Amino acid sequence: MVDSANSYLLVGGYGAGVHCLRCDADGALSPVSVVDIADPSFVVHDDARGVLTAVVEQQPEGRVASARFTVAEGGSDVRDKTASGGADPCHLALHPDGTTLFVANYTSGSVAVFPLDEQGRVSGSEPAQLIRHSGSGPRTDRQEGPHAHQVVVTPSGRWVLSVDLGTDSVYVYEYDAAAGRLAQHGVIAVPPGSGPRHLAFHGSGRYFYLINELAGTVLVCSWDEAGGIGKAGAAVDSRAAADRERGGECWCAAIRVSADDRFVYTANRVDDTIAVFAVLEDGAGLEPVEVVPAGGSWPRDIVLSPDGGLLFSANQRSDSITVFRVDAGTGRLTPVGAPYPITTPSSVLPVSG
Incomplete structure (x- = not known):
């Protein structure tokens, strides 16, 4: 019997399988099960059909x-x-209609499209x-x-965005539901050398926030869902002032928007910090709130609990996950307990029990 008072996380990483962890009300983590998949660096879960899908991040294929x-x-x-x-x-990303999976291949700079069967699993042995x-x-x-780093399905399901670090671009594709195919619609250019990595949408659907791995910034981008048109706007620093003054690279990583659309969170590797921003003007602006230590080395991914009360940081190089309590009024973060030990975590995903 699953305890409904607990929440759960799926943790992807390198070489260690996909781990399911229980999180109690105080933020303490404990193991539940492991799914035997090699190098599952990013994971999605179809709650309705009970299917976990992961990318196996390896070369040459x-x-x-x-x-x-x-x-x-379990699995x-x-x-x-x-x-x-x-x-x-x-x-990788699932289309909300449950028929298609999209995958970003980083080193090859490509986006792959896979049809899903009635069970929610990939059909065939290669991309369609x-x-x-x-x-x-x-x-x-x-x-x-080119280095495709993320694929995101937009709020209506009509568009798929691919963030490419190598070309300083966000590619916009129109999704043909009947054919299960993508057609290129446009490109959103960002300042040269930015190295865009991930984006996250504001709940209004009129803005998204794009974190730039190389520039150490977050761009506020406008988005027209009807026309599939986006435009990069103002940039804010993801790094703390002292870290910017120190110089060097930052290798920004993940970006998340709170469920109430009041705050944005970013992870900064090298600096090993998490930045908090307040959302202004119904999504049109960001204001820095604080930058705090991630509690581990190389925070590759961060995620908020479904109720917004906790934030989890997957610290790849210190083999740990840290947990933070989120202040509902200010968005500020307070560490909870000791880091949870786990080998090379690279992604974290809340799942229902």
């Missing part, structure tokens, strides 16, 4: 793996023979469609070619 999974029963029937269509797949980005950026060490 990555894979997509899936398993039947519920918190009560079973693991399948991992589907080629991702490129090297180092690092992100593969779209390769092209171009480069001014940073020859990191932007020598």
Whole structure:
């Protein structure tokens, strides 16, 4: 019997399988089960159909793996023979209609499209469609070619956005539900050398926030859902003033918006910090609130609990997850307990019990 008073996390990483953790009301984490998938660096879960799907981030050819999974029963029937269509797949997204999966292949700079069967699992052994980005950026060490880092389905389900670090672009694709295919619609350009990594939508659907791994900034971008048109706007620093003055790289990572759309959170690697921003003007602006230590090294991903009361940080290089209490009024973070030990965590995902 699953205790409904607890919440649960799926943790992806490198070499250690997908871990399911229980989180009690005080923020304490404890193990529940492990799904045997290798190098599952990013994970999604279809709650309705009880299917876990992960990218297997490997070279020269990555894979997509899936398993039947519920918190009560754990994982079973693991399948991992589907080629991702490129090297180092690092992100994936389910379409809300339950028929299609999208995957970003980082090193190959491509987006793969997979049809899903009635069980919610990938059909076939390779992508039904593969779209390769092209171009480069001014940073020859990191932007020598395209590097697709994220795929996001927009609020209406009509558009799929692909964030490309290598070309300083967000590609906009129109999704044809009948055909299960994507058609390129446009490109949102960001300042050269920004190295965009991930984005997160404001609940209004009129703005999204784009974190730039190389520039150490967050861009407030406008979005027209009807026309599939976006535009990069003002930038705010993701780093603390002292870290900016120190110089060097930051390697910004994840970005999340609170469920009430009042706050935005970002993870900064190298600095090993988490930044908090207040959302202004119904989504049109961000104001810095604080930057706090992540409590571990290389915070690769952060996520908020469904009720917004806790924030979890997956600290890849210190093999730990830290937990923070979120102040509902100010958005500020307070560490809770000791870091939970887990090998090379790279993604965290809340799931229902």
